[in-house]
Amino acid sequence: MVAVYPGSFDPATNGHLDIIKRASKLADKLYVAVLRNSSKNCLFSVEERMSQLQLITKGFPNVIVTSFSGLLVEFVKGSGADVIIRGLRAVTDFEYEFQLALTNRSINPDIETLFISASTKYLFLSSSVVKEIANYGGCIDDMVPQEIKGVLMDKLRGSPC
Ligand code: PNS
Numbered sequence: 001m002v003a004v005y006p007g008s009f010d011p012a013t014n015g016h017l018d019i020i021k022r023a024s025k026l027a028d029k030l031y032v033a034v035l036r037n038s039s040k041n042c043l044f045s046v047e048e049r050m051s052q053l054q055l056i057t058k059g060f061p062n063v064i065v066t067s068f069s070g071l072l073v074e075f076v077k078g079s080g081a082d083v084i085i086r087g088l089r090a091v092t093d094f095e096y097e098f099q100l101a102l103t104n105r106s107i108n109p110d111i112e113t114l115f116i117s118a119s120t121k122y123l124f125l126s127s128s129v130v131k132e133i134a135n136y137g138g139c140i141d142d143m144v145p146q147e148i149k150g151v152l153m154d155k156l157r158g159s160p161c
Contacts, residue, residue, distance in 0.1 A: 001025060001026060001027045001028055001082070001083055001093055002028060002030075002031075002079065002080055002081040002082065002083070002084065003020065003026070003027040003028065003029070003030050003031070003081055003082075003083040003084070003085050003114070004030075004031045004033050004072070004079060004081045004083070004084055005030060005031070005032050005033065005035075005084075005085040006033045006034075006035060006039060006068070006075075006077065006084065006086075007022060007033075007034070007035065008009070008034070008035055008049075008050045008127065009034055009052075009053060009127070009150045010028065010040070010043055010049060010127050010131075011043070011044055011049065011130065011131075011144060011151070012052055012053055012056060012092045012127075012144070012148060013122070013125050013126070013127055013130055013141055013143055013144050013148075013153055014122060014144060014145065014147070015089070015118055015119075015122035015125040015126070016087070016121050017056055017057075017120070017145060018062065018086065018087075018122055018130060018133065018136075019087040019116050019118070020032060020063060021060070022059055022117060022129060023085045024053075024060045024062055024063050024079070025116075027062065027083070029061060029062050029064065030060075030062055030063050030085070031045070031064050031065075031066050031079055031081060031161075032050050032053055032057065032063060032064070032065045032066070033066050033067060033068045033075060034046050034050055034053070034066070034067040034068075035068065035069070035070075035072075036067050036069035037067060037069040037070065038047055042095055043131060043147040043155060044151075044155065046047065046067050048057075048151070050065050050066070050067060050155075051061075051068055052147065052148055052151060053065040055129055055145075055147045056145045056148065058062075058149055059102070059135075066079075071107065072084065072104060072105050073107045073108040073111050076108075076111050077108060077110075077111065078111035080084045081111075082111055082112065082115075083111070083112050083114050084101075084104060084108060084112070084113045085114050085116060086100070086101070086113060086114070086115055086116070087115070087116050087117075088116070088117050088118060089118040089122070089123050089124075089125075089126075090123055094152050097113075097115065100113070101115075103109070112121050112136045117155065126141055129143075130143050130144055131156075134152050134156055135156055138157070140152070
């Protein structure tokens with residue numbers, strides 16, 4: 001199976017890394033794909049996010065970090081993949097994720113979305129939460145990989161704990 005795990009990853013959290021680890025066991029090849037055409041105001045550039053992801057996934061030989069713009073299903077098809085991986089945390093994720101999966105399937109019914117449930121300890125975790133805590137000087141040690149903590153603190157010019 002060739003799969004794509006798409007997202008903003010601004011920045012990647014331990015929750016993302018957990019999904020990558022687990023998805024990389026299921027897939028022969030896993031593309032971790034950073035969205036380029038986001039209307040979101042991101043803290044890190046696409047290139048910064050890609051190099052952060054490369055750093056934290058260097059132990060996974062079947063993981064390829066890349067980026068995409070335009071429709072996700074087009075990128076998936078063009079990569080020779082047929083599965084989209086998404087992480088599901090709480091019920092609050094469900095409506096958005098279900099809509100995304102159904103929309104993608106209506107555009108290309110050959111591409112399946114596979115949901116991986118977040119591990120309990122990461123149920124509350126999101127990139128926005130991490131940025132907010134770091135911004136106010138809170139401790140993010142258990143929330144992001146060490147490499148990300150460094151670059152995040154540099155970017156925010158604060159000191160966490
Ligand atoms: O981590 P995110 O920001 O929740 O990821 C959202 C992402 C990248 C999966 C989604 O925004 C996406 O696929 N965007 C590309 C455009 C697209 O194909 N949209 C789906 C049809 S509405």
